[in-house]
Amino acid sequence: MSGSGAGSSRSVVEGVVKMTPSEALVETLAANGVTEIFGIMGSAFMDAMDIFAPAGIRLIPVVHEQGAAHMADGYSRASGRHGVVIGQNGPGISNCVTAIAAAYWAHSPVVIITPEAGSMGIGLGGFQEANQLPMFQEFTKYQAHVNNRARMAEYAGRCFDRAMSDMGPTQLNIPRDFFYGEITTAIPRPHRLDRGPGGSASLDEAAALLATAKFPVLISGGGVVMAGGLDECRALAERLGTPVVNSYQHNDSFPASHPQWCGPLGYQGSKAGMKLLSRADVVIALGTRLGPFGTLPQYGMEYWPKDAKIIQIDADHRMLGLVKEISVGICGDAKAAAAALTERLAEMTLACDATRTERLAEIAAEKEAWEKELAEWTHETDPYSLDMIAEAEAEEGNWLHPREVLRELEHAMPKDVMVSTDIGNINSVAHSYLRFERPRSFFAPMSFGNCGYSLPTMIGAKVASPDRPAVAYAGDGAWGMSMGEIMTCVRHDIPVTAVVFHNRQWGAEKKNQVDFYNRRFVAAELDNQSFAGIGRAMGAEGVVVDELGEVGPTLQKAVDAQMNEGKTTVVEIMCTRELGDPFRKDALSKPVRLLEKYKDYV
Numbered sequence: 001m002s003g004s005g006a007g008s009s010r011s012v013v014e015g016v017v018k019m020t021p022s023e024a025l026v027e028t029l030a031a032n033g034v035t036e037i038f039g040i041m042g043s044a045f046m047d048a049m050d051i052f053a054p055a056g057i058r059l060i061p062v063v064h065e066q067g068a069a070h071m072a073d074g075y076s077r078a079s080g081r082h083g084v085v086i087g088q089n090g091p092g093i094s095n096c097v098t099a100i101a102a103a104y105w106a107h108s109p110v111v112i113i114t115p116e117a118g119s120m121g122i123g124l125g126g127f128q129e130a131n132q133l134p135m136f137q138e139f140t141k142y143q144a145h146v147n148n149r150a151r152m153a154e155y156a157g158r159c160f161d162r163a164m165s166d167m168g169p170t171q172l173n174i175p176r177d178f179f180y181g182e183i184t185t186a187i188p189r190p191h192r193l194d195r196g197p198g199g200s201a202s203l204d205e206a207a208a209l210l211a212t213a214k215f216p217v218l219i220s221g222g223g224v225v226m227a228g229g230l231d232e233c234r235a236l237a238e239r240l241g242t243p244v245v246n247s248y249q250h251n252d253s254f255p256a257s258h259p260q261w262c263g264p265l266g267y268q269g270s271k272a273g274m275k276l277l278s279r280a281d282v283v284i285a286l287g288t289r290l291g292p293f294g295t296l297p298q299y300g301m302e303y304w305p306k307d308a309k310i311i312q313i314d315a316d317h318r319m320l321g322l323v324k325e326i327s328v329g330i331c332g333d334a335k336a337a338a339a340a341l342t343e344r345l346a347e348m349t350l351a352c353d354a355t356r357t358e359r360l361a362e363i364a365a366e367k368e369a370w371e372k373e374l375a376e377w378t379h380e381t382d383p384y385s386l387d388m389i390a391e392a393e394a395e396e397g398n399w400l401h402p403r404e405v406l407r408e409l410e411h412a413m414p415k416d417v418m419v420s421t422d423i424g425n426i427n428s429v430a431h432s433y434l435r436f437e438r439p440r441s442f443f444a445p446m447s448f449g450n451c452g453y454s455l456p457t458m459i460g461a462k463v464a465s466p467d468r469p470a471v472a473y474a475g476d477g478a479w480g481m482s483m484g485e486i487m488t489c490v491r492h493d494i495p496v497t498a499v500v501f502h503n504r505q506w507g508a509e510k511k512n513q514v515d516f517y518n519r520r521f522v523a524a525e526l527d528n529q530s531f532a533g534i535g536r537a538m539g540a541e542g543v544v545v546d547e548l549g550e551v552g553p554t555l556q557k558a559v560d561a562q563m564n565e566g567k568t569t570v571v572e573i574m575c576t577r578e579l580g581d582p583f584r585k586d587a588l589s590k591p592v593r594l595l596e597k598y599k600d601y602v
Helices: 021-031 041-049 065-079 097-105 130-136 147-167 200-212 222-227 230-240 272-276 332-346 352-378 383-394 402-412 423-433 454-464 477-489 507-516 529-535 549-566
Strands: 017-019 036-039 058-061 083-084 110-116 142-145 170-175 183-184 216-220 244-246 263-264 282-286 308-314 328-331 418-421 470-475 496-504 541-545 569-574
Touching: 017 021, 017 036, 021 041, 021 147, 021 183, 036 549, 058 454, 058 477, 065 083, 065 097, 065 110, 065 454, 065 477, 083 097, 083 423, 097 454, 097 541, 110 130, 110 147, 130 170, 142 147, 147 170, 147 183, 170 423, 200 282, 200 328, 200 332, 216 272, 222 230, 222 332, 230 282, 230 332, 263 272, 263 332, 263 352, 263 423, 272 282, 272 352, 282 332, 308 332, 308 402, 352 402, 383 423, 402 423, 402 496, 402 549, 418 454, 423 470, 423 507, 454 470, 470 477, 477 496, 477 507, 477 529, 496 529, 496 549, 529 541, 529 569, 549 569
Parallel strands: 036 058, 036 083, 083 110, 110 170, 142 170, 216 244, 216 282, 244 263, 282 308, 308 328, 418 470, 470 496, 496 569, 541 569
Antiparallel strands: 017 183
16 A cells, blocks of 8 residues: 655745645645645545645545544544545535534644535535534634635644644635635744643642552543654553553553553443542543543443542543543643653652552552453353343354453454444443553544544544554444445555454444333344445455454454455454443433323333
8 A cells, every 4th residue: 555655755835935725735735844735636625635635635535524624634643744634515515513512622632624515605505514613613723714825835834833832633624715825924833832841840749649649540631642752651550559440442552561551441341441440549540531421330330439539631632521520631742741740759658668569569469360351251241141141042153252252362362453443232341351551553433433433533543644554443324324435545545454353233222222222122233235245346465253253363464464464354243142341330220101001102
């Protein structure tokens, strides 16, 4: 596949120069290091698109614009640089809203360029006309509308700067006639913030509080990954001898081989991590907003420590104390703040030093117990799942238990793998089985939780990191929303491996109908065709797996074909209909019916 370094030796126009607005836009893209843009071609921006190539920019055409925006998100999360998406005004742009929302909750610096109807036609109800700024106002950190051709470079540059400084998507909205004409302008130099560790007073206060902690626990969040602060986080954890848990869906924020790593919090996370967190007297929330979904009870445990003091460190001051009441808030870069705290603690006498050996032994014991439970937890044991297992045994063919499959996949993963997960039951259960050694390895849909996320996001990540194995997990429901992007992989030589869990249902929501609605299944069942066969029809490899012993070897073979032959493979795994716990127990209760004709539906 083509790498992401095309045009790395490009020169950018300097000084005040006459140029077209299209040239101003493209020069600003080049100045910000853009080498790939995801989207579908359109007449609205064709003048700029015509000169992408000589500027060292590759437009990667996709099947659907939602996929393009997810690819920009994956590209950004894998690389730490901007991801860029563009499309035709109106429907091409509205198709991106869901994916930009996902990027917003992942704090990804995605820039969406939204050409709109011509300035003289706005308000007349013309072809593909839409008011495009309100569509994205909830999911962008900054929106710029080019109200004059001469301001094209200014606004474009600001979008790129703000995406990085505000840690989220920005929108550049351009009337389609403003790509043409002649302007005199300069290309702005990119401005990047040099984030510090936070205020010295708050850092001193945090260090003093940590000195008194007898059982501190460190939560390593996405901010650690974004800041490149894994080494600093590790040094802080080692100074304190603290258990380290990953924040929800950030399994790559601390190396899983480290003896103090205890796994992820939240839905289908690590019991070891949750049990240890429940004992904390001081919690260090490093680079995490402590989102509510990642702190909900799990496995019947109210694991969040009610009396613990919380030190929260986040680069966005608006996140400090937003979800949980905190004792100390530090507005700073996770990497710099961790280093500053470690330096302060280096010469201090800490209360937790006296119990370090016992605490490390407790960490090891809880992890061993959880690993033993996972190893023995081969299938779900609630009555519904047992019924489904019996049904599978009576059917023709073999149906695999999802947990056994996830364990086999875990053992077969290459060391440097990147994995994306979609939303859904099996994908959520996978959180307990996905372990990573380096950051920018795990891509999950985060708080927006939209289906159709994993494949296009992994395509974008693969473009950014072509030398790393790329694996996407999806259930059969979510897969139907995005599988067309397999054609993007084949058409444009972007090989990935897709693992599709074929269990013939919308599993996450179906479990709610089991637990709350007496197994009255409405719209929960899926009658699927062969996803491996569809993959082959799109030009990829396709393999059906219905024997447990073939799960690991099939994944390894598919990854080898990806890395050595440039092949995309759809691995279709035939799973039983057993289900894990529902993901929104907090949002449901037993139904109440007041009208007589509905009384039987309780």
